[in-house]
Each structure stands twice: as structure tokens, then as C-alpha cells.
Amino acid sequence: MELNSYQQQAFNHQRAEIEKFGKKNWFFVIFFLCWIAAGAYALYLQISKGHGVTGMRDNVVWGLFIVNFIFFIGLSYAGAIIAGVLHLLKVPWGRPIVRLAQMMTVISVVVGPVFILLCVGRFDRLHHLFFYPRIQSPMTWDVMAVITFFAGSVLFLYLALVKDLAVYRDAKLNIPKWKQRLYKFLAIGYRGAASQKRHLIISQNLLAIIMIPLSIIVASILSWIFGMTLRPGWHSTIFGPYFVLGALYSGCGVLIVAMWVYRKMYNLDAYITKKHFVNLGYIMMMLAAGYGYFTFSEYFTNWFGSAKWESEVIDKLFNPKEYGWWTLFANAAGILLPILIVAIPATRKISLITIAAFIMVMALWVKRYLIIVPTLETPALPMQDTRMEYVKYTATWPEWTLTIAGVATFLLFFTLMAKFVTVVPVSGLEDPHLQHNHQHEPEPAANQTVQPA
């Protein structure tokens, strides 16, 4: 594989990261593994003692686990849409961050479904989902959607990796033999021949075209697990688009945070620049406005219509004695904060955008909690139960431990993957100083865009 000087420079800059596995990396890996081990113990308790060890009960049948499921799966869908759009629109500044978006897609679509499995009472019967599927059930739709999406996102990431893998293979890296062999195997003999380039770009384009609508479909299907029930706060026609937007929005935030982390850790200042933060910040701001609009529509129509059952949920959400403060946090930090930070030029800085994105991601997690729990705590018939744990949901330590273990798994996969491939893809990189000239040139043919000389 031939690289131009700028690409070669980018590769040399990151070369050490895929060659060495330093002490710092070991520290993080062991730290994450400790949390995963704690999660494994909590899971063991849940399996051996039953779901009684969680805070879930007959009224609030789903808790933290499904909140995490929505959260991670949302990140995944967002990553695919962002990577797909950046790829299809051939956004030159987007090249260095596409890999991060795709890594987020694959990792969260692996971590997310684990959480819905944790809601399942009988692990030993999971094969029933395939042996006795019922096509009417939104849960079956979701099983099909997530599996399809998983396959698509792995392929999408892999195709984007092929050229880089060929670079690693040919670079005579100082790495163990198995890793060298793995690169060679995964690079599937890519040499940069014209026909190879053409095939690769066509497959990537096709997959990007597939992944964008697929993400929208699967995010909607996820929302329909809730939207298809008759419950207030869930049974809403805007739930599909609401979840799509929410997923995209939180994914944008996580991408900004991931960019910041790798920029610092791997000294990628030259490749992930302020432009990336500001541009993604603008996207985040637009999504915040859209998400805020949806949230407002949802609350406002329910409140104004004031049907009895719906009002009960709205009252809980806005009552300071129940979820009022959380609702305030979710909307102030989850919608207003990113808009303000990005809109005001003085605060439009890398650090502040990242902080806003991080807080917004937290707030959106809380928002998912507010979608799930208050609705489940509001059945049509009064509960009339003296067991407090049946009336109000409180997450127990196994649930929190498993939640942290999920986050640790997410970070662990990120850490490991960043040691296998360069965080900034090298082969498709364009020198930003030359980009200005490129924009005035006529659109090059497909097989030429791959490697501008």
C-alpha cells in the first residue's frame, strides 16, 4: 500500500500505539476487568437467586437494564448514521473521526443487547426466540433488527478498515507474529489495484446507503417496544422519530467525548482539530434543538390534553417531590446546555464543548430513565400494595454494578480496539491544507477519490 506524505506522517505518528501495549494500557485494562468481574459476580447472583436481587418488581418490570439497553443501542445507531453520512457526503474534515464513530457503532451494538438479556428471567431459554418466534411481537422485530444491524455495522467497519489493514501489513511493524498474521489475513490481499479500489468503494457506498435507513428503522423498532403498548408516556406516535433523534443526539455527544479522550491520550491534536469539535458541536446543537422540540411536543400535548392516565405520568415527571428535579436536569443539561455552549462564540471551545457533550450524555441517560420508570410506576389501576419495592422502583447494587460493568466493557473494547487499529484512519486521510484547492476541482471519479495523490 502506498501512502502519500501526509498519510505516511499520520501513520508514523500513530505507529507506536499499535505496536506497544504500555503500562498505562495495562492499568486501564485491569481496572475495567475488575469492574467486569464485579458485574459477573452480580450476574451470578441474579442467575442463582433469581431476579429478586434486582429492584424490579411486578409493576416496574424493567429498570436500569433496559435504560442501558436503549442508551447503548442508541449510541450504536448514531455512530452508523454519522459514519454513513460523513462517508456518503465525502466530507473531507470527517475522515479522521469516521473510525471512532464506527468503533462506537460496533462496540455499543455488542454491549447494548447484553442489557436486554439481563431483563430476561430465563437465560436457559433464549433459543426460544429463534425456535418459536412470533412475528407480531415488537420484541421479535427488535431481535431481527439488532442482529441485522450488528452484521451490517461489523461489515461497515471492516470495509472501512481494509485499506488501513493493508498499510499495517506492509509497514513492517515491530509486533508479534500472530498480530502480523492477523493483519495479513484481514487485509484479504488488498494491494491497491484499480479493480480492488473500485470494488471497495462501491461496497462501502452501498453499505453506507443501507446503514443509514437501517439505523432509522432499528431505532424506531426499539421505540416500538414501548410505543406499541397502551401505556401513557409510551403509547405515542412520535416515539419512533423521538428515539431516532435521541439516539443520534446522544451518539454525537459520546463521539465528541471519545474524540477528546483520544486526542489527549494519543496526542492527535494535528488530526482531530478544533474544527472537528466545532463542526460536531453545530450538529449537536441542531440535534439538541430537534430533541427539545420533540420533548416539548410530547409533554405539552399530554399536559394540555390532560387525559387522566397521561396526566398522572406528567404530574409525576414535573412534581419536585417525585421526578421534578430529574426532569429539570434532563432538559436543562440535556437540551439547553449544549445549545448555549455552542451558540455563544466565547464558549465555543474544545474543552467546553466536550464538557457540555459529556453532561448532555448523562442527562440523556437520565431522560431514558424518565421515559421508562415513571410510566411503569403508573398503572391504570391503583397499585394498592404495601410493599414499597413494588410501588417505587429503586435500583439495587447488582443492577448498578452490572451497569458500571457495561460501561467498563464499552471502554475496554475501545481500549483494545485502539491498540489494533489506528484511531485516525491513515489511508483515506487528506491534508487539510490541500483541501481548499480540492473543493474547486470537479468531482473526481469514484476510483480516484480513494487515494488522492
Added chain:
Amino acid sequence: MQHDEFNDNGRRDFLKNVAMATAVTAACGSLTCSCSSKKPTVAQKVKLLSPEGEIVEIDSAYLNHQEHMAIVSKLEAREGIAGKKFVMVVDLARCKNARKCISACQKWHYRPEETEWLTVKLLKDSDKGAPYWFPKQCFHCDNPPCVKVCPVDATFKRNDGLVLIDNERCIGCKFCMAACPYSTRVFNWNEPEMPADIRDLVSNPETNLPAKVGTVEKCDFCPDRAREGLLPPCVEACPNGVFYFGDENEDTVTNGEETVSFTQLIKDRAGYRFLEELGTKPRVYYLPPKDRQFPVERGYENLPDKLKDRFRDIMEPAAKK
């Protein structure tokens, strides 16, 4: 108490005969039943595996099977009882929260005290409205939201109107519980406690026994008893005849003491279905609490404190913190 005057066995036999009368009505087309104790031979033959390993065919009337042992195969349990369309009518004017239905149900299904398949709620429809006791089983909806969402066909709708659960199929995702607008379903959060002989039974959707950890369960209208011509234990146990159980096809419902026309009852007493606007089409009808036999306080005064706490909000709103 009216209920205590009955000798338990006598009462059971009597009810059995009443129920049998209902069953025979279908065959004869008239109500000319001799309440005889002789076992009628039913034309239904049952294939059994003898201890010698041979398949023998026996008239089902001669089967002396053990209680809670399923009569039908799992496959048949998904079909339902031919020609039936079970329906229940709950007379709210008669309920005084005696809670005999609950204990009978718990006992028959080996449910622990806190896991109620049948609950009695205290409802008050509006601020100025009068509170009333509201027994609630599974509504066995004709458009069941729970069945729609089950990903593995563990809960299903039968031809006879019942919604049952195969607890060996159920994966415990609890989607049905989230979907049911009536909070009917309960989950085995921990390993359920049961006598050893019940634990050893072969699971069947009609008996719902033995209960299994990590699966969903709910009121099943006791189809195993219906096959034997018996009424569900809640119907039998009620001292006030609140529950009428029967067959919509025959247009007959009985509370164990009187057998009446279903349509006539609904027509005369303005029967309604709970939350009709949800479109779930329940198979349980309610008769409004008009001309009540007991003041609502009767069901509250003598309750133990723990139960009183459940209804305190409505009965003693002033005491509310």
C-alpha cells in the same frame, strides 16, 4: 355467616352438580338434568400409556386422576375446550372485600400470600364518587395486548376465549407485563415455594403448576377445573355470590347458587367492561355497584393493619400524610 352454614363437602357436590347441569345442557339442549351421583359416560376417549408400555383407550369419565394433574396434552391445552366461550360477570353490588376469593385462589394455585392472581382493589372513580370494592382477575381479553407482544408464543389465546401461559416456553422478558393495562400478570422473581408433589408435576398451561422461577403467571380461569365441570375456586369461595362464571355460547353463567342468562344479566344490570376504551375486549363484565348489599366500610373495618394500609388513601383521606 351464610357461608359457614354449608358443609364443605355437601357444598362442593352441590356445586359440582350445578356445573354438570350446565355442561349437560349443551348436549341435551334443555335444563332437564337429574342431579344424579352416577358418573355419566362421556363419548371422549383418552389414549393412555399403561405400565406395561401399551397404549390403551379409556373413556375419560373413568379416569380417576389426581388433582392438579393435567388432563390434556400441552398441544390440546393450546386449543381450548371445544364449543366453549368462557365469560365472567362480577357483581360489584355484592362485594364486601371478604377476600375469600383471594385465599381460595392462592390455595388452589399454591401461590404465596403476597402473590395475588386475584386482587380486590378499592376504586373511587371521581372525587365525589362513592368508593367500591373491585375484584379483578385476568380479563382474558379477546384482543389481548399481552399475547400480541409475546416474542415466543408462550402466552396465547385459545378458542374458548382463555388467555393462558406455557411457563416452560416463557423466557421471562416481562414484555406482557408491561403491555397489560390491568397489571394482571405476576412474575416469579425468586424460586417459588411449593410442596414436593406439586413441584414434581408435569407442567401444563391448563394447571399452571408447578410455578417456575423467572417466568410470568396470572389468573387462568382454572380450565383444568372447567374440564371436570367445576367452577373456579374464587367463584365457589365467595360468600356473597359476586362472581358468575359460565359460557357465552350457552348464554349461561352461574355463581354456584343461581344460574342465569348471561345476556339478560348484562341487560338488566347494565353490565360493562372495565376500560372499554382501550379496545382490549375483556371477557370479564362488571355489574355496577348500585343498590349495594353492604356498605363499603364493611370490607375495611375488620382488616388487619397491613391490608388496611392498602386502602387507607381512599377510606381515610384525612389520615393521609
